[in-house]
Amino acid sequence: ITQRVITQGFYAEGYYAEGFYAEGYYAEGVITQRVITQRVITQRVITQRVITQRFILGPMGNPLFSVHDNLSPVVSVEQNFDSLLIPPDHPSRKKGDNYYINRTTMLRAHTSAHQRELVSAGLDAFLLAGDVYRRDEIDCSHYPVFHQMEGVRLFSNHELFSAVEGGELLSLFEPNGRRTPQKQEEHSLEAVKLLEFNLKSTLTSLIQQLFSPEVELRWVDCFFPFTHPSFELEVLFRGQWMEVLGCGVMEQRILRSAGAEHKLGWAFGLGLERLAMVLFDIPDIRLFWSRDERFLEQFRGGDLHRPISFKPLSKFPSLHNDISFWLPESGSFSQNDFFDLVRSVGGDLVEQVTRVDQFTHPKTGRSSECYRIVYRHMERTLTQQEVKQTHERIESAAESQLGVRGRY
Numbered sequence: 001i002t003q004r005v006i007t008q009g010f011y012a013e014g015y016y017a018e019g020f021y022a023e024g025y026y027a028e029g030v031i032t033q034r035v036i037t038q039r040v041i042t043q044r045v046i047t048q049r050v051i052t053q054r055f056i057l058g059p060m061g062n063p064l065f066s067v068h069d070n071l072s073p074v075v076s077v078e079q080n081f082d083s084l085l086i087p088p089d090h091p092s093r094k095k096g097d098n099y100y101i102n103r104t105t106m107l108r109a110h111t112s113a114h115q116r117e118l119v120s121a122g123l124d125a126f127l128l129a130g131d132v133y134r135r136d137e138i139d140c141s142h143y144p145v146f147h148q149m150e151g152v153r154l155f156s157n158h159e160l161f162s163a164v165e166g167g168e169l170l171s172l173f174e175p176n177g178r179r180t181p182q183k184q185e186e187h188s189l190e191a192v193k194l195l196e197f198n199l200k201s202t203l204t205s206l207i208q209q210l211f212s213p214e215v216e217l218r219w220v221d222c223f224f225p226f227t228h229p230s231f232e233l234e235v236l237f238r239g240q241w242m243e244v245l246g247c248g249v250m251e252q253r254i255l256r257s258a259g260a261e262h263k264l265g266w267a268f269g270l271g272l273e274r275l276a277m278v279l280f281d282i283p284d285i286r287l288f289w290s291r292d293e294r295f296l297e298q299f300r301g302g303d304l305h306r307p308i309s310f311k312p313l314s315k316f317p318s319l320h321n322d323i324s325f326w327l328p329e330s331g332s333f334s335q336n337d338f339f340d341l342v343r344s345v346g347g348d349l350v351e352q353v354t355r356v357d358q359f360t361h362p363k364t365g366r367s368s369e370c371y372r373i374v375y376r377h378m379e380r381t382l383t384q385q386e387v388k389q390t391h392e393r394i395e396s397a398a399e400s401q402l403g404v405r406g407r408y
């Protein structure tokens with residue numbers, strides 16, 4: 001995936017414009033095909049279950065949120081980070097965690113990259129779904145491409161306070177205020193509290209509609225450079241608290257830079273595969289890229305309200321193989337480069353990669369690492385021979401591309 005997209009930046013740039021909906025148009029385009037396949041499922045989750053569930057409808061049944069899902073994932077570094085006040089030295093900018101195409105261009109790491117652009121375009125309430133790209137570890141819940149849905153809603157003085165008794169006397173802003181854990185310096189506490197209430201009740205009802213009215217939820221305080229205050233929503237699922245979304249009151253500087261300085265706004269971002277995995281009991285994130293009809297057919301069909309209970313395909317056995325190597329003395333080795341390489345060479349056969357050993361030679365000072373790669377096919381049983389071939393290709397690619405020296 002990395003290689004396809006980065007070495008053919010033009011391709012990534014063009015694919016939305018031309019071939020996106022025409023499956024097979026770019027027969028060689030891994031991402032295009034996969035994104036389309038995957039849409040079968042995310043569209044079911046978001047478009048059909050969330051969006052039509054009144055989320056985008058106002059009290060009179062009028063559309064409230066506009067919905068966008070065809071913005072190009074190729075964005076500027078400025079959009080992805082600077083426009084959101086993410087500082088130049090922030091760890092989230094690391095080369096090892098992102099897909100940079102060149103110094104100024106990258107694949108978006110989150111849908112928040114489009115906040116400023118859509119607010120600048122004059123939108124007050126929008127939902128934005130799209131594919132996002134991150135370099136990360138390899139296991140059943142991480143994949144280099146996944147999907148997020150972003151929601152933003154802005155409020156004028158009238159919209160926020162008109163329903164409140166005596167609200168015409170209240171103001172969104174406090175001219176000489178201070179930043180506190182509850183609010184930003186420019187905002188009035190009463191405005192922020194109302195906004196926070198609207199944000200939390202909107203999202204609570206969204207999650208209740210998706211899961212069930214009885215679902216157990218909790219709000220956790222957290223930090224994002226582009227919202228303050230910020231929260232995460234966690235859902236209790238099979239005895240474990242699972243984070244499903246991040247949200248908060250938008251930083252006023254962002255609204256100002258987008259020409260919406262006399263409004264206040266909230267924003268949220270949620271991970272769609274995460275949600276779908278929990279909703280449908282899908283055990284492995286790679287299944288979203290499956291072309292197996294037994295998987296896909298479960299998510300088709302015209303009836304929006306038919307509940308889906310995913311029937312897992314039987315799990316085929318896994319095989320594992322270890323790889324050990326000496327790290328290059330330059331110190332240039334990064335784990336995410338290795339994970340990326342394993343995913344590029346091994347494709348979806350790779351289920352999990354974990355470091356099982358680490359060792360520094362007492363005399364020479366050289367370091368060596370050992371990783372265990374678990375191989376499993378979602379749709380059939382792998383042979384030893386097949387795994388051996390893939391494993392050897394990983395070994396030689398690691399030597400030639402990462403400068404490690406194999407200890408095989």
Ligand code: PHE
Nearest residue numbers: 110112246247248267268269
């Ligand atoms: N962009 C954040 C993420 O990817 C989520 C988020 C969106 C948080 C909007 C706050 C507001 O983690």
